[in-house]
Structure formats: C-alpha cells, structure tokens
Amino acid sequence: MKITDITLDRLRLQLDPPLRAAWDPEPRTSFDATIVRVHTDEGVTGIGSGDTMDGFDAFRDLFLGQDPLDIVRHVKAIETANFHGGYYWPLEVALWDIIGKVARLPVATLLGNAARAVPAYASSAELKPPAERVEVALHARELGFRAMKIRIDRDRVEDGIATVAAVREALGPGFEIMVDLNQSWRMAGDTATASDLVTTRRIVRRLAEHDVFWVEEPLPYNDLDGFKVLRAENPGVRIAAGEMQHSLPELLRYLEHDVLDIYQMDVVLAIGMHRARTLAELAQLKHRQFTPHSWTNGIGVLANLHVAAGVGGGPYFEFPFDPPGWTPQRRDFMLAEPVMVNRAGELEVPQTPGLGIELDEDAVRRWRIG
Known part of the structure; x- marks a missing residue:
C-alpha cells in the first residue's frame, strides 16, 4: 500500500x-x-x-x-x-x-484496548457568574456527566472561587469539580504575566476547601519546582498540566522528577498519538494518570479518546461542553453526527474500523x- x-x-x-x-x-x-x-x-x-x-x-x-x-x-x-x-x-x-x-479494528484496540468507554467531564470554556455556571452544571448532570471543569481568571479569582463554591453547594459531594487556571501557556497576543507562586499557593489552598478533584495549569510550564511545591502542600488536590507541552524531552523530565499527578498531552496539538501512548504508559508505571486535553473538534476528541481508552487513561476524559456558547453541534460541525456521551456520562469508543470518523x-x- x-x-x-x-x-x-x-x-x-x-x-x-x-x-x-x-x-x-x-x-x-x-x-x-x-x-x-x-x-x-x-x-x-x-x-x-x-x-x-x-x-x-x-x-x-x-x-x-x-x-x-x-x-x-x-x-x-x-x-x-x-x-x-x-x-x-x-x-x-x-x-x-x-x-x-x-x-x-478500532484504533483503541490496536493501542491496548484497556477500556471501551471512559467517564467524561464537561469541560467549560466561558467565565460565567455563579448562578449561570450552576445552571450549566445541573444540565450537564441531567445528560449524564459526573464532573465539570470550571475556568478561573487570574484577574478575577474571587469571582471564580465563588462560582466553584456555588456549584459545590448546588450539586453536592457526588459531583466532581476540576478547576483550570490556564496559566501554563498563552494564546497569541496574550502577554499577561502568570500569577506568582505565592498567589497561586493561596488559590489552590482555597480551592482545596471545596474538594476540587484537580487544579489544572496553575503555573507556567517552566516552573517545575513550583508544581512540586503545590503538590506537596495540597495532598488532597491533584495537580494537572501538559496539554500543550510539545517537547518530548521536557515531558520525560516531568516524569523523571515526578512533577504532576495528571498528564494531559493532547495527541493532535502537542505530542502525537504514538508518543502520547508511550508517555501515558510511563506515567501509569509511575502510578500517575493520563487524561488528555481535547479542545479541538470531534475528530480531535476521537483521536484523544482512542489513545486514552487504549492505554486505560482516566479517571475522566475531557469533553468540551459549555452551552449555549459551546455545544457538540458547533464543535463537530464537520461530522455527520456530533460526538456525545451516553446516559451514564461515558464516552464510548466507536467500534468501527479506524477512528470512527464520519x-x-x-x-x-x-x-x-x-
């Protein structure tokens, strides 16, 4: 061929x-x-x-x-x-x-076939006031999601923490909350400086009071020591990062120095499917977790899903979802049918040959x- x-x-x-x-x-x-x-x-x-x-x-x-x-x-x-x-x-x-x-065969089968479905979390995009974020979280739970990720603006920390508190109060302890500080990398044109380590330590301690499942991208990628400080000070909160880390040697250094609890390399944006599989397995051998970033479109979601399911990634899989601004229909506008979770809040691996893209x-x- x-x-x-x-x-x-x-x-x-x-x-x-x-x-x-x-x-x-x-x-x-x-x-x-x-x-x-x-x-x-x-x-x-x-x-x-x-x-x-x-x-x-x-x-x-x-x-x-x-x-x-x-x-x-x-x-x-x-x-x-x-x-x-x-x-x-x-x-x-x-x-x-x-x-x-x-x-x-499905690609996930070729990559290990560890799971045929993975629990998904509703990954938000927009900064919403507490009442609106609670409304979206309740809707997500009705659809089957058991977890949601909330964004916090470094310049509006009090608003963000209030939103996390409101979701925790409204949905109770059975609904997991992740928080993304978006401090590890920047979009083109965003020249703002990340919050310093002292400020970030305070933020993570306050989020721990609301039993968040993980705090994502709390620091710039180059602050390996800072990541380790956050992990050591907050044993009840997982620290996650790596979604846009393009350097294979740098990711290996993260693993060697045990920098993170959860590694999030995106297979279509950061490191590729083959390399992500290798790094994911290394993370798991160190008793750490792999749950990839998947903020592109439905094809990117499926590519990341096959790798995560192949190697047994988890404990949750990112599902971009923040209606009305971001819906599966918008995200997957090029697909015959949008990718969606089942009623149990799981994303099922398509059991068709290849990636299941139509x-x-x-x-x-x-x-x-x-």
Missing part, C-alpha cells in the same frame, strides 16, 4: 453569538478546522484533524509514495517537519485511521474556505 496524496480542507464556521473563551484575548467569532485526508493506492482513506497544518505543503513529499502502515517512520518524519514548520500531528491521526481500517461532506463543502 502506498500514499498517493494528502489533501487539506480548511473550514470556518461563523459563531453568532461569539464564544467568549476564558483563554482567548478576544471573543471568538469563528471556529476553524482543517481536515486532513491521506489517500492510498488501495482506496483506503484516512481522516485527521486538530492543528492548522499551516506550512505543510513544503513537507508533503516526505510522505507521498510511502507505506501508510509504517507509523514509526512517519512519526519521526513528522517530528523533523515540526521542527521547521507547524505541528502536523493531524497527519498521524489520519495514518492511524488507515491502520485501523486495514486491520478492521464526515458530513455537505458541511465540508459549505464551510470550506480553502
């Missing part, structure tokens, strides 16, 4: 009303998605998505004519291209989709911009 072509569809969905994501410097008025298709001489086509794939045209020839099943070779080639361009992990996703289709070709044509 040979790769005959790699094509990109660039899509843009207009958002009205806009999404006011906590980590964005400006409200998001559109949502972009790049669909990667890897075509083969045997008629099997793999599909991937996630990062923008900007600049990939210069590297297409590295893969044309190659056997798509040679995944280790392709991962190494993508890493060399990443060094000189963007982050081309959506290509690896499409290659795994082909591998699963050729094997006639595009809505009419939507692809409608929203194509290039």
Whole structure:
C-alpha cells in the first residue's frame, strides 16, 4: 500500500453569538478546522484533524509514495517537519485511521484496548457568574456527566472561587469539580504575566476547601519546582498540566522528577498519538494518570479518546461542553453526527474500523474556505 496524496480542507464556521473563551484575548467569532485526508493506492482513506497544518505543503513529499502502515517512520518524519514548520500531528491521526481500517479494528484496540468507554467531564470554556455556571452544571448532570471543569481568571479569582463554591453547594459531594487556571501557556497576543507562586499557593489552598478533584495549569510550564511545591502542600488536590507541552524531552523530565499527578498531552496539538501512548504508559508505571486535553473538534476528541481508552487513561476524559456558547453541534460541525456521551456520562469508543470518523461532506463543502 502506498500514499498517493494528502489533501487539506480548511473550514470556518461563523459563531453568532461569539464564544467568549476564558483563554482567548478576544471573543471568538469563528471556529476553524482543517481536515486532513491521506489517500492510498488501495482506496483506503484516512481522516485527521486538530492543528492548522499551516506550512505543510513544503513537507508533503516526505510522505507521498510511502507505506501508510509504517507509523514509526512517519512519526519521526513528522517530528523533523515540526521542527521547521507547524505541528502536523493531524497527519498521524489520519495514518492511524488507515491502520485501523486495514486491520478492521478500532484504533483503541490496536493501542491496548484497556477500556471501551471512559467517564467524561464537561469541560467549560466561558467565565460565567455563579448562578449561570450552576445552571450549566445541573444540565450537564441531567445528560449524564459526573464532573465539570470550571475556568478561573487570574484577574478575577474571587469571582471564580465563588462560582466553584456555588456549584459545590448546588450539586453536592457526588459531583466532581476540576478547576483550570490556564496559566501554563498563552494564546497569541496574550502577554499577561502568570500569577506568582505565592498567589497561586493561596488559590489552590482555597480551592482545596471545596474538594476540587484537580487544579489544572496553575503555573507556567517552566516552573517545575513550583508544581512540586503545590503538590506537596495540597495532598488532597491533584495537580494537572501538559496539554500543550510539545517537547518530548521536557515531558520525560516531568516524569523523571515526578512533577504532576495528571498528564494531559493532547495527541493532535502537542505530542502525537504514538508518543502520547508511550508517555501515558510511563506515567501509569509511575502510578500517575493520563487524561488528555481535547479542545479541538470531534475528530480531535476521537483521536484523544482512542489513545486514552487504549492505554486505560482516566479517571475522566475531557469533553468540551459549555452551552449555549459551546455545544457538540458547533464543535463537530464537520461530522455527520456530533460526538456525545451516553446516559451514564461515558464516552464510548466507536467500534468501527479506524477512528470512527464520519464526515458530513455537505458541511465540508459549505464551510470550506480553502
């Protein structure tokens, strides 16, 4: 089998009303998605998505004519291209989709088959006042979710803690709450300085009083000692990070120095499926957990799901969900059906060959911009 072509569809969905994501410097008025298709001489086509794939045209020839099943070779080639361009992990996703289709098995089965479904948490996007956040949390629980992640703005900490307290009071101890401080990395144009370690220590101690399950990205990635301080001071709170950590050596250093409780590398944005699987297994061998970031679209959700289910990641899986601003229909506008949890609040691994991606070709044509 040979790769005959790699094509990109660039899509843009207009958002009205806009999404006011906590980590964005400006409200998001559109949502972009790049669909990667890897075509083969045997008629099997793999599909991937996630990062923008900007600049990939210069590297297409590295893969044309190659056997798509040679995944280790392709991962190494993508890493060399990443060094000189963007982050081309959506290509690896499409290659795994082909591998699963050729094997006639779900990719999660090929990666270990540790679970056929994983409990999901509703991952919020916007900063909402307490009453509104409680309303969304109650709706999420009605749909089956057993946990929700709440964003806190470093400049509005009191508002954020009040929101966490309100959700805890309204939903009780049986509903898990995660908190994301979004301090490890920045969107383009966001030049604000992260809260210092003293301030962050106080925030985490106060969140511990509300029995939060984990605190995510409390510090910049380079503050390894600070992460370790937070873990040591707050034994009842897990510390999570790593979603956009692109450096394999740096992630290995995190593991060697036991920096985190939960590792969150996104397989389509940060480190790829093959490498994420390896790092996840290393984390688990150290009695730490892997639960990947999955804030892209439904294809990115599925790619992360197959890796997490394959290796037995958990204890929860991120499911971007914050209606009315962020719904499965908006997130998965390119799919025939949006990815959704079952009534038990679990995300089931599609039991079809590959990743289980089914595009809505009419939507692809409608929203194509290039």
